[in-house]
Amino acid sequence: MTLERYVTIPQLAHLLGISRITLYKRVKKGEIPAAKIGRTYVISDATTASILGKEASRNAKERIDAAVRKTVIAYGEVLKKLGKE
Numbered sequence: 001m002t003l004e005r006y007v008t009i010p011q012l013a014h015l016l017g018i019s020r021i022t023l024y025k026r027v028k029k030g031e032i033p034a035a036k037i038g039r040t041y042v043i044s045d046a047t048t049a050s051i052l053g054k055e056a057s058r059n060a061k062e063r064i065d066a067a068v069r070k071t072v073i074a075y076g077e078v079l080k081k082l083g084k085e
Contacts, residue, residue, distance in 0.1 A: 006042035009034070015052065 007015075013023045027034045027041055032051065034041040043051075050057055072079065 005045040006035075007045070007048055009041050009043070012043055012048060012051070015048075 009023050009027065010020050013020045016023070023032070024041070026032045027043075032043065033047055034043045036042075050060070
């Protein structure tokens with residue numbers, strides 16, 4: 001049995017150094033997935049790790065790879081020259 005851990009919005013806001021209101025707004029807009037337990041919103045540890053940059057989702061990894069490929073195509077020669085310096 002796997003127990004999933006959660007943090008509340010005030011706890012995550014403190015970790016991120018932003019206001020609770022800002023985080024509530026992002027949850028309400030659907031930018032941050034959260035579950036509502038009673039009157040409290042909770043955010044899973046997996047989502048928290050992703051937000052804090054400890055872990056990247058598959059979609060995020062694909063976007064990063066695409067951005068790197070685009071940069072190499074656009075600036076490949078410049079990057080090679082910078083690497084030689």
